[in-house]
Amino acid sequence: MEARFDLTRLDALRRSFETLRAESAGLSRRINELQEQRQQIEARQATLERQERTMGRHAGGEIQASIADGKADLQRDIGKIDRTLADLTARHDVAFERWQSLGRLIERCDAFLAAQRWSNAA
Amino acid sequence: MTEDLQKTRERIRALKQELHDVRLTPLPPAEAMRRAQETLRQSASALRLNLRPFIFDDGQAELDLGTMMRQQPAALLSSLLADALLDRIEGQLNGAYQQMRIKPMTAVARRKKLDALEVQLLEAEIAEERAIRAQEAEGEDAARREDADVRAVLMMMEG
DSSP: OOOOBOHHHHHHHHHHHHHHHHHHHHHHHHHHHHHHHHHHHHHHHHHHHHHHHHHGGGSOHHHHHHHHHHHHHHHHHHHHHHHHHHHHHHHHHHHHHHHHHHHHHHHHHHHHHHHHHHHHHO | OOHHHHHHHHHHHHHHHHHHHHHTOOOOHHHHHHHHHHHHHHHHHHTOOOOGGGBOTTSOBOOOHHHHHHHOHHHHHHHHHHHHHHHHHHHHHHHHHHHOOSOOOOHHHHHHHHHHHHHHHHHHHHHHHHHHHHHHHTTOOOOOOTTOOHHHHTBOOOO
């Protein structure tokens, strides 16, 4: 089959590659930020638990209720972060895999075109 | 992914599997035996026994097997055992063919079949690339396969 090759296709693939790389890196950054936020919330949870233990039975009902509310809020925040993290991680894995896969395809295209140039030159 | 693209990819997978199966299809027994004989003949001719050291200037020869064995063991074994080796190969081939469930294919028929399948595969790969480009033109995202045929990926297409 006589075929003509369009070199602008390779440029388009490289642009997609860059877009996927940026997307993957952006998602990765966002995942790291959320993981940091999660650690901060866990630290606040630990502080509240320490306060709860320190005050023990001596704390009044109002304080105990306030601590319980605070813990529940933090737990809700963690749940929200975990859901977002699961979503972002899934999107990151897809983008990362596509980026890597496209990179390997581009390498094969480069090798093919190089072989074509050699055979044309010979 | 559109239905067309999915079907094309299924066809590509099926064609690749068929190509793999055809490549592994055995030759008919006679053809396999002929190839074994040929291979053995080639290696035997590379190991041909050199009798010159055993023939003297006066035309007398002293064909001492012990000396030959020490000096040219591979050549001597090859010349003595070639026929026995062929018999053994033939026996093993016959045994293997009796147990085989795949229908053998001659080398010529196999080459023809592979050529036809390769053309069909390239056509399917081009159809896939065309579908991907159509999707991209619509602003939709479509991932290319990592093992896509680069001839299709880089092909200049009209329209």
